[in-house]
Amino acid sequence: MRTDRVFARLEQEPERPSNLQVPRMSRIRRVLFGMTLVVYAAIVGAVLTTTRLVRLDWQVMLFRPYQEWPEWHAFLDYFVVLGQRGPTAVLVAAWLGWRSWRQRTLRPLLALGVALLLLNVTVGAVKIGLGRLGPHYATSVGSAELFAGGDIFPSGHTANAVVTWGVLAYLATTPSARRVLSVVGAVFALGVGATTVYLGTHWVSDVLLGWAAGLLILLGLPWFEPSIAWAEQWILAHRGRLRERRGLISVPPLSPVAVRAAMAAQRAEAGDPVAPHTGGAGSRAGHGTAARNTDWPHHPARPHTSRSERTPVTPSGSRRPQHPDRAPRTAPLGPSTPRGRASG
DSSP, X not given: OOHHHXXXXXXXXXXXXXXXXXXOOOHHHHXXXXXXXXXXXXXHHHXXXXXXXXXXXXXXXXXXXXXXXXXXXXXXXXXXXXXXXXXXXXXXXXXXXXXXXXXXOSHHHHHHHHHHHHHHHHHHHHXXXXXXXXXXGOOSTTOOOOXXXXXXXXXXXXXXXXXXXXXXXXXXXXXXXXXHHHHHHHHHHHHHHHHHHHHTSSOHXXXXXXXXXXXXXXXXXXXXXXXXXXXXXXXXXXXXXXXXXXXXXXOOOOOHXXXXXXXXXXXXXXXXXXXOOOOOHHHHHHHTHHHHHTTSXXXXXXXOOOGGGSOOSSTTSOSSOOOTTXXXXXXXXXXXXXXXXXXX
């Protein structure tokens, strides 16, 4: 979709529809955010201290689900793409771009951008900081494989599936649509996380922390709604200034009524005794041509030029056609040609 069409749609009606309600940080959201944060910290602590969670990671890894159920391998190789950041971001951005055009607001696209930015910062920082190796690169059985230069903890596929598909439910405008999209997002998030464990690309603890990381972003997104609203206003205002500098904003033509009113004001200031024509059909019939001529502006008086200063019609300099019995003006006078006849 072209951005010019989206901005043109926004300029038609800058006010948002009345049925769009921005989610707020309610008490329930705060409680859920706090509980999820506690779970997040507990998972990180369990992996750092090499507890039962790490032993569960190794048990599932040595079980090798992809070898126990090989018939699912081909399908799940494609299904896990629903958690990859590139394809899912493009797909969801296209849908939210259409929503932005329909709702005449940039909020859906900006909310997605803020959510993905938070995802990259928070998940990426923990990945680099802990440096955990994946199951295929593990070196010591029973070890947490931390601070070994890896980037597997938490699971980026799982967190991205939670955030990308959860944003659709977050931006839903009706309760029924929110419920349906919440179920769809949960199925995709749970399925992608379980698929990474099946394929052996992530530990179980990676997936658990990825679910918690994505849920924290969705629950805390209302805190960034004022920033999203400010960014939308700034983008539209900046675009308007750029269009003014480039001369892309055209002045709309005046209506005939406005033209006549401006002419009447100019005549009144100049002291013109001729009143503007404002009457109906009877007034038009009484005034005749003078009344019709006052509807349109007159050109200013120009100095009268002599005939010699006017541009001739023909290159020969004469407006009259050549007579067959007359000699042209440029012909020399012969001795037998009378002067009066030659001059015509």
